[in-house]
Amino acid sequence: MSGDEAGGGLRERKKRQTYQAISDAAIALFLAKGFGPVSVAEIAAAAGISKPTLFRYFPAKEDLVLHRLADHEGEAARVVAGRPPGLSPLDALHRHFLAGLDRYEPVTGVNDEPEVLALHRLLYGTPSLVARLHTFQGRSELALAEALGGGLRGRLAAGQIIAVQRILAEDSWRRIAAGESAAHVRPGAAEAAGIAFGQLKDGLEPNS
Known part of the structure; x- marks a missing residue:
């Protein structure tokens, strides 16, 4: 396996892990407070990322559940x-x-x-x-x-x-x-x- 292939695989794994971490943080908040009351900013803060970063992974709030x-x-x-x-x-x-x-x-x-x-x-x-x-x-x-x-x-x-x-x-x-x-x-x-x-x-x- 080349260095580029290994690097690409690592990046993909990190991307999937980030997807999961953001979704987990969102689901925990939604289950505790309901979907409507939870803001995207609150989810981003819970996941330790910025709002723009969150939207790069999840274009819509609903996608955090789906x-x-x-x-x-x-x-x-x-x-x-x-x-x-x-x-x-x-x-x-x-x-x-x-x-x-x-x-x-x-x-x-x-x-x-x-x-x-x-x-x-x-x-x-x-x-x-x-x-x-x-x-x-x-x-x-x-x-x-x-x-x-x-x-x-x-x-x-x-x-x-x-x-x-x-x-x-x-x-x-x-x-x-x-x-x-x-x-x-x-x-x-x-x-x-x-x-x-x-x-x-x-x-x-x-x-x-």
Whole structure:
């Protein structure tokens, strides 16, 4: 490995660490005080950086929360693009969703860790964050549409798939927020996923 490559890798790691440190400081403040009352200046001070530096990493205040979902942006498209030969896009996505349920991944809605529940309450209880979440989901939808072949058919299929994943996650999260445990919700969530992806398959795959 050259010195430039090593230096670039170190810079990238430091950048990711800074992203995480700023987001952690912001989330702690948001959970303690609410999203609205916390100023960007307060977050920057807590993270030990200036406001201009914060905005270089996070162009909008909402991005400080949605950063937690960044790894999942375009995930559906990656699953479709990387699926084994002979496995349909819907079957690949269904398997991936079930695997996420087995790991209790927060993005599936089936996770009852206190910090995750608090973050979900913050996210779904803040209109500007919900709007930003829709933007995030829109980008994922566009990426999935391309992975499905693009065009109108790809966009229509992607819109339905992303909507199904969102509805499944929200339904599970609301059950857990109402007091059910993740372990209790998971079997029903898996059954609901089977129903949902079955309906998609009946509607989408005959012409795929």
